[in-house]
Structure formats: C-alpha cells, structure tokens
Amino acid sequence: MGLGSPQSGPICIWIRRRIRQLLRCMSRCCGFCLDCMDVVLRVLGPLMVLLAVSLIGFVAYTFFTIIIPHLADSGTPNWVLLLQLAFGCFLLVNVMYNYAMAVCLRAGEPPPFPGDVEKDAELGMASLPWKQCHKCLLSKPPRAHHCSVCRQCVLKMDHHCPWINNCVGFSNYRYFCLFMLYLALGCLYVVLLGYPLFLQAAMPVRRRSLDLPFADAQCVSLSWLVSLCIFLALSMLGGFHAYLVLTNQTTIEFHINMSNGHAARRKGEVYRNPYDLGWSRNFQEVFGPNRFSRLLWMMPYVAKKPSGNGSSFPMVCDLHT
Numbered sequence: 001m002g003l004g005s006p007q008s009g010p011i012c013i014w015i016r017r018r019i020r021q022l023l024r025c026m027s028r029c030c031g032f033c034l035d036c037m038d039v040v041l042r043v044l045g046p047l048m049v050l051l052a053v054s055l056i057g058f059v060a061y062t063f064f065t066i067i068i069p070h071l072a073d074s075g076t077p078n079w080v081l082l083l084q085l086a087f088g089c090f091l092l093v094n095v096m097y098n099y100a101m102a103v104c105l106r107a108g109e110p111p112p113f114p115g116d117v118e119k120d121a122e123l124g125m126a127s128l129p130w131k132q133c134h135k136c137l138l139s140k141p142p143r144a145h146h147c148s149v150c151r152q153c154v155l156k157m158d159h160h161c162p163w164i165n166n167c168v169g170f171s172n173y174r175y176f177c178l179f180m181l182y183l184a185l186g187c188l189y190v191v192l193l194g195y196p197l198f199l200q201a202a203m204p205v206r207r208r209s210l211d212l213p214f215a216d217a218q219c220v221s222l223s224w225l226v227s228l229c230i231f232l233a234l235s236m237l238g239g240f241h242a243y244l245v246l247t248n249q250t251t252i253e254f255h256i257n258m259s260n261g262h263a264a265r266r267k268g269e270v271y272r273n274p275y276d277l278g279w280s281r282n283f284q285e286v287f288g289p290n291r292f293s294r295l296l297w298m299m300p301y302v303a304k305k306p307s308g309n310g311s312s313f314p315m316v317c318d319l320h321t
Contacts, residue, residue, distance in 0.1 A: 041149045045165030049103060052163050055226060056099075056183075059190060060092050062223035066216050067194045084193065091186040097301065098179035099164070107169030108155030108310045110139040141311040143275075145252055155310030158250040170310035174286050174300060177245065180238045181298070187231035191224060198224040248275045248282035274315045285313070 068088070072081055113132040131140040136152045145157040147167050156170035168176045201217035212220075244254060257273050264271035276282065284290070287297040288304040296303045 048162045049165050059223045062219045094182040098175045101175040102172045103164045105172040107167035108171045113139045184234040187227040190227040194224050246279045
C-alpha cells in the first residue's frame with residue numbers, strides 16, 4: 001500500500017488530531033504548573049521576607065556583639081573602632097530602610113482602562129498606544145506587564161521578587177537596587193573585618209588559643225559564610241541590574257530586546273532599544289536628577305525622586321525631534 005493510497009488519508013487525519021490533543025493537554029499541564037507556582041510564591045512570600053530579615057538580623061547581631069568587641073580587645077585604636085562601628089550602623093540602617101521601602105511600596109499600578117472614546121479624547125489619552133489587560137482589566141501602558149502572582153499589571157515591571165514579596169517596578173526599583181548595593185557592601189564589610197576571627201574560630205588548632213565561647217565561634221563562622229555567599233550572589237545579580245539601569249531596560253525588556261536584536265540581525269538591520277538615552281540619562285531615569293559623582297543618589301531619603309508617572313517614558317526619537 002503506497003503512501004498516496006486512500007487509506008493513508010484517514011490515518012494522517014487521526015495522527016494530526018492526536019497530536020493536537022496532546023499539545024492541548026501539555027499546554028493545560030504547563031498552565032496548571034504555572035498556576036501552582038504562583039500560589040506557592042504567594043504563600044512563601046511572607047516567609048521569604050521573614051527569612052531575609054532574620055539573616056540580616058543574625059549577621060548584624062554577630063557583627064556588633066562579637067566581631068566589634070573582639071576588635072576592641074585586640075588593640076584596635078578607639079577612633080578606628082568608632083569609625084568601623086559608625087560605618088557598620090550606616091550600612092545597616094540603609095539596608096533596612098531600602099528593604100522596607102522595596103517591600104512596602106506598591107511597584108506601580110496603572111489607572112483603570114478608559115472605556116469611553118469621547119472621554120478619552122477629552123483627557124488627551126485617545127492617541128496613546130494603551131491597551132487593556134484581559135486579565136486585570138486595567139490600562140496597559142508601554143512597558144507595563146501583568147504579574148500573575150500579584151494578579152495585576154505593574155508599571156515598568158522588572159520581575160516579581162519573592163524576597164520582598166512584591167513586584168519590582170517603577171515606584172520601588174531604585175529602592176530594590178539600593179538594597180542590593182548596601183547589602184552587598186554590608187556583607188563585604190563583615191567578610192573583611194571578620195576574616196581573622198573566622199580563621200581562628202574555624203580552625204580547631206587556633207580556637208584553643210582564642211578566648212571565645214564555642215557558641216560565639218559558631219556564630220562567627222556561620223555569619224561569615226552567609227555574608228560571603230550573599231556577597232557573591234549579589235555581585236552577579238547586582239552587576240546585571242547595573243547593566244539594565246545603564247541601558248534603560250527591565251529584565252523583561254532585556255529578553256524582548258535580545259529576541260528583537262537577533263531578528264534584526266537576520267534581516268541585516270541594526271536594532272536599538274528605543275528607551276536607551278545614554279548612560280547618564282538612563283541612570284537618572286531610575287535614581288532621579290542626581291549626579292552620580294556626588295553620591296547623593298545613594299541616600300533616597302534626601303535625594304530627588306525620579307520624574308515621570310510610570311505611564312510614559314522619553315524615547316530616542318524624542319531627542320531628535
């Protein structure tokens with residue numbers, strides 16, 4: 001029987017139907033798994049925040065109650081000890097402040113979708129390329145995306161972070177970046193100042209000559225290792241976000257722009273991120289109109305806030321008009 005025989009037609013139709021059914025089943029399974037993951041993130045979110053605060057508190061406790069007193073007993077000059085203590089307090093206050101802001105601030109909620117065309121024209125919104133999200137029914141301005149965990153659209157959404165139990169978006173992105181920066185500096189500070197004590201606490205031979213209780217030695221060893229691991233992880237994650245800030249992208253847009261760039265290269269064209277205004281302007285889009293060299297942007301409680309409302313952003317084409 002040849003492939004072109006009449007009997008092969010029903011067989012091919014049957015195979016195609018089974019393949020379509022299999023694909024639909026796989027799609028439903030993937031959707032179910034994603035829905036389960038969203039539920040898990042909603043449940044684990046508060047626990048992850050509690051874990052983060054506990055780790056920060058544990059390392060801070062070890063630093064202020066064990067490492068600093070040991071430095072004082074080892075003959076460190078008082079003025080140096082005061083500077084080390086003051087800088088440690090400065091880092092801890094900024095870590096907790098930026099973390100609290102990243103957790104408590106809403107990432108940015110779009111306005112309700114205008115359904116009346118005449119009303120839109122009166123508000124000057126008829127010409128905006130806004131869409132309506134089919135899930136939360138809110139407006140979907142450019143750079144906004146729907147978060148399945150928060151169940152709403154987020155302005156300039158970067159990602160949903162379980163460590164802050166919140167989305168990272170337009171309103172809290174600079175606090176999220178500063179939290180990572182200060183946390184990395186704090187971990188590095190503990191690693192550097194606690195290294196001699198860690199060596200003595202970790203080696204049994206040196207521990208005998210160290211006047212330190214066993215429980216304190218375990219706290220120092222664990223705090224030092226936790227700080228080192230967090231610092232290494234934040235070095236990679238923070239470096240990636242520093243690149244995103246300087247190129248005016250979000251994590252979602254990074255993947256979209258990568259795909260668009262590959263498609264443009266296949267056509268022999270050059271693709272450019274439409275929101276890339278140059279390093280200086282891109283930096284000020286996130287941290288406000290503050291000069292990088294003055295370091296005022298590192299203190300958001302006194303620095304100027306970034307301009308804009310999260311619904312519209314300057315583009316490269318606007319600079320040439």
